[in-house]
Amino acid sequence: MNIGGSMTQVLVIEDNSQIGHARRTAQNLAQEHGFDATDAGRVALVATELASNILKHASRGELHLRVIPRASGAGIEMLAIDRAQGFDLHACLADGFSTGGTQGIGLGTVSRQAEVFDVYADSRGAVLLTRLYPRTDKAADRRxxxxxxxxxxxxxxxxxxxxxxxxxxxxxxxxxxxxxxxxxxxxxxxxxxxxxxxxxxxxxxxxxxxxxxxxxxxxxxxxxxxxxxxxxxxxxxxxxxxxxxxxxxxxxxxxxxxxxxxxxxxxxxxxxxxxxxxxxxxxxxxxxxxxxxxxxxxxxxxxxxxxxxxxxxxxxxxxxxxxxxxxxxxxxxxxx
CATH class of the missing domain: 3.60.40.10 (PPM-type phosphatase domain)
Known part of the structure; x- marks a missing residue:
């Protein structure tokens, strides 16, 4: 299998109006690459939560999107990237915890919806990774x-x-x-x-x-x-x-x-x-x-x-x- 080079798509997140744009962009990307309505809906939900999370704890950041070609079909990678002070990851993953005055369901929802979820956070900022694949695609994620x-x-x-x-x-x-x-x-x-x-x-x-x-x-x-x-x-x-x-x-x-x-x-x-x-x-x-x-x-x-x-x-x-x-x-x- 060959995977040809492609650029990372970058969406700046610094205003509430950009959350909807991120959701639509990610959902359309998934649909263009064979995701059905349910799986594309999962992509839209995760994009919404990642963009919202950037605004909640960092005020500004970026959402990076990439298509992941597979032997059959494709996956969607989304990374939320910021330069804010670090946050307590374990607390944020617990449903009901929030630093932004919200219901605090974001990261817990993301980790359950994505086939791949990983994060690194320190005083320089945070990077949250999600990869979503169609439910019919059972192939292992390539690291x-x-x-x-x-x-x-x-x-x-x-x-x-x-x-x-x-x-x-x-x-x-x-x-x-x-x-x-x-x-x-x-x-x-x-x-x-x-x-x-x-x-x-x-x-x-x-x-x-x-x-x-x-x-x-x-x-x-x-x-x-x-x-x-x-x-x-x-x-x-x-x-x-x-x-x-x-x-x-x-x-x-x-x-x-x-x-x-x-x-x-x-x-x-x-x-x-x-x-x-x-x-x-x-x-x-x-x-x-x-x-x-x-x-x-x-x-x-x-x-x-x-x-x-x-x-x-x-x-x-x-x-x-x-x-x-x-x-x-x-x-x-x-x-x-």
């Missing part, structure tokens, strides 16, 4: 998180990503086309198209195909990671400034890339092999994200859903002057 945003909400994004799944194997791509805007997007999409043809081929051969496809465009930075749960090993090759690291609860290590421009010039490309990586997080990101972050500064975050991690890294470390992509994958056999 992968993506946050991708264009500069100034431009409809064109010079970053792209792609994921491929084949039994116990995962192949992941991140490309950052030089600059931003339509020409950068054209370069990145040319590379993604080549990658999607044979994502599990030798990484050097895949990189060469991408290079040929991006020749004649602006070119860009490229990173490819291939994980095999069967052999518990990861291969990585990168050209340019795509950041990548493996994060375990007790340590973190960076994955080395070579200088150069794919589609332009680079001297060499050498894949690196990493063994015994199961249970770790693979994090790949374009240079729209600052590199001086450390998950250890967020106690317990390494154990949260990858979508929560991706959202927090984007919230706290986005440079604000380029397109940005953050891809987080929990390396585990369950993806197969």
């Amino acid at each position: 992968i998180g993506i946050s991708q945003h264009s500069l100034h909400q431009d409809p064109a994004c010079g970053d792209t990503w792609h994921l491929a799944f084949d039994g116990p194997r995962i192949s992941a791509l991140v490309i950052d086309g030089l600059g931003h805007g339509e020409e950068a997007e054209r370069a990145a999409r040319a590379g993604e198209k080549a990658y999607a043809m044979l994502p599990f081929d030798s990484p050097l051969l895949v990189l060469q195909d991408i290079h040929l496809s991006m020749t004649g465009t602006r070119g860009g930075a490229v990173a490819i990671a291939q994980f095999d749960a069967g052999s518990d090993a990861l291969k990585f090759v990168g050209i340019g400034n795509i950041g990548a690291c493996l994060v375990a609860p007790d340590k973190s290590r960076g994955l080395a890339s070579h200088p150069g421009i794919v589609g332009g010039q680079f001297r060499k490309a050498q894949p690196f092999d990493y063994a015994q990586v199961s249970g770790q997080l693979l994090i790949m990101y374009s240079d729209g994200l600052q590199s001086r972050w450390n998950l250890a500064d967020y106690p317990g975050l390494v154990h949260r859903h990858p979508a929560v991690i991706a959202a927090i890294l984007h919230r706290d470390f986005c440079r604000g002057r380029d397109d940005v992509t953050v891809l987080v994958i929990a390396l585990e056999a369950a993806h197969g």
Whole structure:
């Protein structure tokens, strides 16, 4: 199965009138992707509660929406993100508790309606994750998180990503086309198209195909990671400034890339092999994200859903002057 890159849809929540817009947007998105009236109604309810919760305890925040392609159909991901003071999660999940003078049914309702519910909150703010799938879709949730945003909400994004799944194997791509805007997007999409043809081929051969496809465009930075749960090993090759690291609860290590421009010039490309990586997080990101972050500064975050991690890294470390992509994958056999 292949999942092509797409941007995160961002809805600003800072006024009561925007709650209804969030509800309608999420419900329409669900209906467009095969949710029946009942399941689309669940999506609408959760969107309403998440947007309301932002206003209740933070006054302002964002609702991030994403479609999650599946082997059959799709799911809807919604993240409520704010920068307010932390709140008592366990108390807020209890029905009847409220900090905003309301009935306090919000988060308890959300956790029961969503197939996936996770949250991280500290003094820097909160991120609440929900994923909803049609009731007929019994496939397991993939522990992968993506946050991708264009500069100034431009409809064109010079970053792209792609994921491929084949039994116990995962192949992941991140490309950052030089600059931003339509020409950068054209370069990145040319590379993604080549990658999607044979994502599990030798990484050097895949990189060469991408290079040929991006020749004649602006070119860009490229990173490819291939994980095999069967052999518990990861291969990585990168050209340019795509950041990548493996994060375990007790340590973190960076994955080395070579200088150069794919589609332009680079001297060499050498894949690196990493063994015994199961249970770790693979994090790949374009240079729209600052590199001086450390998950250890967020106690317990390494154990949260990858979508929560991706959202927090984007919230706290986005440079604000380029397109940005953050891809987080929990390396585990369950993806197969």
